[in-house]
Amino acid sequence: MENQEKMAASMLHRMVREFTENELAPLDMEIDAQGDYPQGLFQKVIDNGLLTMTLPREYGGAGFSYDSVAKAIHLMAIGNASMAVTLEGHFKTLEQLLKYGDQRLKDEYLTSAAHRIFAFSQTESSGGSNPRGIATRAVKSGDDWIITGDKIMITNGGLAQVYCVLAKTEDDQMAVFVVDQDMPGFSFGKREDFIGLRGTPVGEIVMDHIKVPGYHLLGQIGQGLEIGNNAHDDARILMGAVLTGIMEHELQIAVDYSKQRKALDTPLYELQTIQEKISEIAIARQNTELLYQHAAQLKITGQSYAQVAAMAKSYGSRAAVRCGDMALQVLAGYGYSREYPIEHLIRDARAMEIAEGTVERMSGEIALKQVNQ
Numbered sequence: 001m002e003n004q005e006k007m008a009a010s011m012l013h014r015m016v017r018e019f020t021e022n023e024l025a026p027l028d029m030e031i032d033a034q035g036d037y038p039q040g041l042f043q044k045v046i047d048n049g050l051l052t053m054t055l056p057r058e059y060g061g062a063g064f065s066y067d068s069v070a071k072a073i074h075l076m077a078i079g080n081a082s083m084a085v086t087l088e089g090h091f092k093t094l095e096q097l098l099k100y101g102d103q104r105l106k107d108e109y110l111t112s113a114a115h116r117i118f119a120f121s122q123t124e125s126s127g128g129s130n131p132r133g134i135a136t137r138a139v140k141s142g143d144d145w146i147i148t149g150d151k152i153m154i155t156n157g158g159l160a161q162v163y164c165v166l167a168k169t170e171d172d173q174m175a176v177f178v179v180d181q182d183m184p185g186f187s188f189g190k191r192e193d194f195i196g197l198r199g200t201p202v203g204e205i206v207m208d209h210i211k212v213p214g215y216h217l218l219g220q221i222g223q224g225l226e227i228g229n230n231a232h233d234d235a236r237i238l239m240g241a242v243l244t245g246i247m248e249h250e251l252q253i254a255v256d257y258s259k260q261r262k263a264l265d266t267p268l269y270e271l272q273t274i275q276e277k278i279s280e281i282a283i284a285r286q287n288t289e290l291l292y293q294h295a296a297q298l299k300i301t302g303q304s305y306a307q308v309a310a311m312a313k314s315y316g317s318r319a320a321v322r323c324g325d326m327a328l329q330v331l332a333g334y335g336y337s338r339e340y341p342i343e344h345l346i347r348d349a350r351a352m353e354i355a356e357g358t359v360e361r362m363s364g365e366i367a368l369k370q371v372n373q
């Protein structure tokens, strides 16, 4: 990284750290309890210019490299994983518009990304892990497409204004279209009552014969699954970053508690059983950071990053749940209490064993790559 770029990245990280400490961390427990962001909080994210970190300057973005952005997401997740996941969903979608979008589409939409949230919509009741099962249809009508279908469990569903939507054409080819919530026929369905990441809105979008201009197609007809997979790969890097932040939070709680609590006259941190747990959490946190940073570097340098990104999310999600359990055990009775956030960190981390591809699907992808190389 050039010196100037390094300085800009370190300013970004300082700003995100301060924003997280001042605005997000103090509300972390409230966000979890209420199951939403408090009024006005999201506006502060917009006002601080946090929605355009990844975008090139020509679209009004700050043009940060993906590793710098991932680090910013990591720092944010130490204070609140929900907001970090909201940004993850937004950034992975912008990446697909940048990579596959028509120039007219990019000029119209990416320039609005400073104040509008984007989301990627693939899952349906008939197709989660297996997207070929989706029922959403795109029917050609002159130069336009008519989109009809129902997407569920969409990160930022209800909060986002722009949705990339995976659909099937009449001849069963997969394609992705950009749909705007202002288009006639668009509506929101139910918001999920998920057990973790309770601030992140995850909901349903309903598309009833929405007329979408031809240039809203991403890439080509038939490229839908490739674009969906690419979105997963980009998201998994950022989820590795979120999980690193969660483990850092778990570590902080365990370390702080072990210093102030005594077993008779001995501080907890002097006990080997406690040291083992603290060291396990520290190692897992470090491993996940190395994985997501390595995947980001591969992406930046134009190399294949899908495998390492899958490792970052697959390893990181399982580790963050296990580390949450170890941190809970360091605090024992207090760890089991809602007075401390550990139980909600475990619930937050648990979502990432499912979202952006289940760990079972990723085990398959990672193993097959090993077998076939």
Ligand SMILES: Cc1cc2nc3c(=O)[nH]c(=O)nc-3n(C[C@H](O)[C@H](O)[C@H](O)COP(=O)(O)OP(=O)(O)OC[C@H]3O[C@@H](n4cnc5c(N)ncnc54)[C@H](O)[C@@H]3O)c2cc1C
Pocket (backbone or CB within 6 Å): 089, 119, 120, 121, 122, 123, 127, 128, 129, 130, 152, 153, 154, 155, 156, 194, 197, 202, 351, 354, 355, 356, 357, 358, 359, 360, 361, 364
């Ligand atoms: C917090 C959260 C956010 C989400 N955000 C989005 C989003 O932004 N956009 C979006 O499109 N979707 C989103 N999803 C949906 C998510 O992508 C799906 O839940 C996920 O793909 C799994 O699909 P499913 O829930 O239908 O489970 P299923 O596909 O029904 O899987 C059920 C079980 O069977 C296993 N299984 C299924 N098929 C296979 C297979 N071929 N090989 C091995 N195991 C298999 C799974 O691993 C799982 O254990 C989100 C989900 C969550 C929890």
